[in-house]
Amino acid sequence: MRWGILGASRFALKQMAPALHAARGAQLVALATSDRAKAAPFVDLVPDLQVVTDYDALLADPQIDAIYIPLPNHLHVPWTLRALAAGKHVLCEKPMTLTTAEYETVAQAAERAGKHCAEAYMIVHHPQFIRARELVQQGAIGKLLHVDAVFSFDNGAAIGDFRNKPETGGGGLRDIGVYAFGATRFVSGQEPVAIPYANLRFENEVDVFAHVAAAFPDFTLNAMVSIRMHPRQSIVFHGDKGLLTLTCPFNANVHDLAELVLENNGQTVVTERWPAVNQYVLQVENFETTAATGAAYPCPLAFSRGTQEMMDMVFAAGQQT
Numbered sequence: 001m002r003w004g005i006l007g008a009s010r011f012a013l014k015q016m017a018p019a020l021h022a023a024r025g026a027q028l029v030a031l032a033t034s035d036r037a038k039a040a041p042f043v044d045l046v047p048d049l050q051v052v053t054d055y056d057a058l059l060a061d062p063q064i065d066a067i068y069i070p071l072p073n074h075l076h077v078p079w080t081l082r083a084l085a086a087g088k089h090v091l092c093e094k095p096m097t098l099t100t101a102e103y104e105t106v107a108q109a110a111e112r113a114g115k116h117c118a119e120a121y122m123i124v125h126h127p128q129f130i131r132a133r134e135l136v137q138q139g140a141i142g143k144l145l146h147v148d149a150v151f152s153f154d155n156g157a158a159i160g161d162f163r164n165k166p167e168t169g170g171g172g173l174r175d176i177g178v179y180a181f182g183a184t185r186f187v188s189g190q191e192p193v194a195i196p197y198a199n200l201r202f203e204n205e206v207d208v209f210a211h212v213a214a215a216f217p218d219f220t221l222n223a224m225v226s227i228r229m230h231p232r233q234s235i236v237f238h239g240d241k242g243l244l245t246l247t248c249p250f251n252a253n254v255h256d257l258a259e260l261v262l263e264n265n266g267q268t269v270v271t272e273r274w275p276a277v278n279q280y281v282l283q284v285e286n287f288e289t290t291a292a293t294g295a296a297y298p299c300p301l302a303f304s305r306g307t308q309e310m311m312d313m314v315f316a317a318g319q320q321t
Helices: 010-022 036-045 055-060 073-085 101-113 127-137 172-188 279-293 301-320
Strands: 002-006 027-032 050-052 066-069 089-093 117-120 144-154 194-203 206-215 220-226 228-239 242-246 259-264 269-273
Touching: 002 010, 002 055, 010 027, 010 036, 010 066, 010 279, 027 036, 027 055, 036 050, 055 073, 066 073, 066 279, 073 089, 073 101, 089 279, 101 117, 101 301, 117 279, 117 301, 127 172, 127 228, 127 242, 127 259, 144 172, 172 206, 172 220, 172 228, 172 301, 194 301, 206 228, 206 301
Parallel strands: 002 027, 002 066, 027 050, 066 089, 089 117, 144 220
Antiparallel strands: 144 228, 194 206, 206 220, 228 242, 242 259, 259 269
16 A cells, blocks of 8 residues: 655654554655655655655545545644545544544545545554453453553643644643543443543643543543653553553553553462564554455544543533532
8 A cells, every 4th residue: 555644743754654664565655744854854764755745736646545644633634534535545643533523524524435544543553452451351350440541741841832732732631641541441342421520730721731530331540641741651450350550551662661461369460561563563554454455443433433522521521620
């Protein structure tokens, strides 16, 4: 599959462009950016990369099969719709939409186009989360009673970053809250029924800290996310007969080693590690398989919609707390 990228973001350069270049069956062939200077390191990676300054020109190229969209959040839906209308498969960075209602618009556009469209939610492609889901749902920790999820980093000095601007759909919940919420939903297979507590702190009209208590049918969730705190990430699934911890769940093998630790009542500790797995490459390969064969995709639009629904619930609860 031949890929084009809309926008020369730092994340695209560091993670997704190399993944598109390395994934089996994938070929990164084009990049659209208004700043040709930003294209230089992409060309270093792919010397024959086609660089254009017009996004629509890239979408009109019949040689391109799929588009990866790493643009600021408020541009995700408009450019996803334009790419689908141009007959391209679309992998769009999270959050794909800013509201739950927009998912219906995207889903209908993908169905009309007959193309695969998905949010770039890479963690569900990683074997540590597939293994965690298997262990929890098979009862390795007994009955799941509680989940603790933490994700933080500090970008307070990056004043121009889209995460710090309300007009670009910024904020910590949209940027990293999706991981705490989506990971809990993916592993447990359950959906939240209530948000009893949500303490949100804002700067410049974007949330920079969130402490959330959520109720699921069989367990509770305590989640903290912030874009104003020292880097930290972990998720713990606590059952009546054991404990399952992912020590680097979200930026596997970037923040730290991808590791799963299972403890049970017999004080047995089992540790599993995945030092060589690249979740971005797996994401591209799974995306291409689904686009080519129609096989089930680990992160369909319906799953991403569910995470957005939870985010909407948290924002609503935060206004009342």
